[in-house]
Amino acid sequence: MDDHIERGGIPRKFECGAPTIMLESKTAQNPGRRFYRCGKIYGPNHVFMWLDEAHHEELGILGSQQAMMAKDLIEIKTEIGELKKDICEIIEFLESFRSNLQNRCSFVSFMY
Numbered sequence: 001m002d003d004h005i006e007r008g009g010i011p012r013k014f015e016c017g018a019p020t021i022m023l024e025s026k027t028a029q030n031p032g033r034r035f036y037r038c039g040k041i042y043g044p045n046h047v048f049m050w051l052d053e054a055h056h057e058e059l060g061i062l063g064s065q066q067a068m069m070a071k072d073l074i075e076i077k078t079e080i081g082e083l084k085k086d087i088c089e090i091i092e093f094l095e096s097f098r099s100n101l102q103n104r105c106s107f108v109s110f111m112y
């Protein structure tokens with residue numbers, strides 16, 4: 001599958017599999033404007049994208065990815081907090097179990 005069509009943003013590879021290259025326009029319409037295009041062939045079935053547009057799109061993608069990661073991080077922190085509580089409860093249980101066992105052992109040794 002093609003990364004660029006799937007993801008958008010900066011085109012890194014296109015259908016033909018060739019990595020993209022960055023060049024500078026020398027046309028009268030867009031002098032000095034940089035663009036990405038297929039590193040192999042210039043043509044209708046090969047990627048062409050203005051750098052400013054690609055970067056604008058990339059920033060949008062990165063922004064939404066960051067927002068998702070921030071949401072995930074909050075969930076992970078909550079889960080870690082819950083796990084810590086569970087671990088504390090298990091330790092408390094084990095400690096009380098051990099002290100009960102020790103009391104019984106000392107009681108048994110007192111009896112015999």
Ligand SMILES: [Zn+2]
Binds near residue numbers: 014018040045046047
């Ligand atoms: Zn190509």
